[in-house]
């Protein structure tokens with residue numbers, strides 16, 4: 001076997017030649033591995049070298065003859081430019097599931113009512129969503145079993161981005177600073193598992209797999225080499241794995257399932273190299289924004305360019321984001337014009353574009369409204385979060401109680417009312433029941449107000 005130094009030299013040689021970029025090499029590796037003809041050497045090269053390599057496996061043809069393959073951690077820098085697999089999942093579900101089509105249509109009606117200001121979010125204070133992170137790792141690549149600190153770094157980014165406390169929001173052009181939204185959504189690692197036991201909100205599953213299919217959703221089930229989800233009406237399931245793909249060899253950064261889909265696959269998948277801000281997180285996707293983007297999808301947000309190729313007809317179903325032709329990459333310069341959207345152009349610094357992590361820093365008010373419509377609708381179970389983590393970050397219960405105050409009108413309750421923070425509550429079960437009742441009543445009131453708003457000339461029953 002060659003020495004480590006030799007392997008590194010070969011690695012650099014092959015990188016310069018650039019021939020490892022072909023997916024054909026992956027097929028060769030898999031065939032050789034299946035036949036037991038190669039030995040995978042998990043070599044951790046320096047970050048600088050690693051950053052040059054677009055794919056998971058990096059190897060030299062000479063090594064094939066000797067039965068050796070050198071492998072390094074995946075780096076996403078030059079991966080397929082289809083960075084996110086969410087729309088592929090969406091189209092698959094639309095084709096396969098009548099109930100998904102119906103639920104999607106129902107939600108769009110709700111979102112439209114919110115966008116038209118005919119309905120207002122039920123919630124005025126912040127909500128905290130319990131998160132479970134399923135780390136699915138291949139022991140041949142020890143770094144894939146990421147640290148708890150790396151997981152926590154991701155939760156921190158989510159909380160900053162969804163509360164608009166991210167420091168880089170100062171990069172938003174002044175023409176759009178008034179659209180920066182505090183979405184009032186927070187995240188905390190779960191402290192109680194589905195069986196009621198204490199947990200750190202992290203599961204760790206060893207797998208023999210080296211890549212996962214968004215089409216098959218194999219990372220989301222133990223039976224297929226992944227990890228089973230926790231109940232998706234109580235937890236946001238985040239799976240972190242080495243190499244999610246939309247097609248063989250077509251690696252992506254991550255993907256989400258929009259609300260209304262099957263519960264067994266509900267959640268978000270993120271590549272190990274794009275998760276959090278430390279450890280395996282690798283530039284230019286090293287600031288946790290892939291997860292911000294995908295959780296935006298999980299809460300119903302669409303890509304900001306409208307997923308219509310490079311056309312100008314598609315939209316993101318949000319009214320305060322400019323029409324935009326196609327996705328942006330890297331770090332564009334403001335203004336970047338398309339679709340006659342001058343003088344300000346594309347809002348490429350929005351989390352729902354494809355720009356580098358260091359170049360995206362905002363959700364808009366309209367996007368926040370759509371996500372909150374989602375939390376009032378298909379993800380309303382989180383409003384009565386029975387397993388909300390204890391401590392400061394459990395405002396969902398207190399804000400629900402505040403909203404239940406008699407006399408406050410639904411439509412007159414925009415997001416200006418600060419949440420109360422009554423952390424003291426006894427009789428948790430009874431309180432939860434009461435909150436469930438309140439949520440149901442408010443939902444009914446919400447529906448009635450929506451109908452009345454659309455048909456203002458209706459007479460009350462029996463008074464015709």
Ligand SMILES: [Zn+2]
Pocket residue numbers: 084085086293294297303
């Ligand atoms: Zn996306």
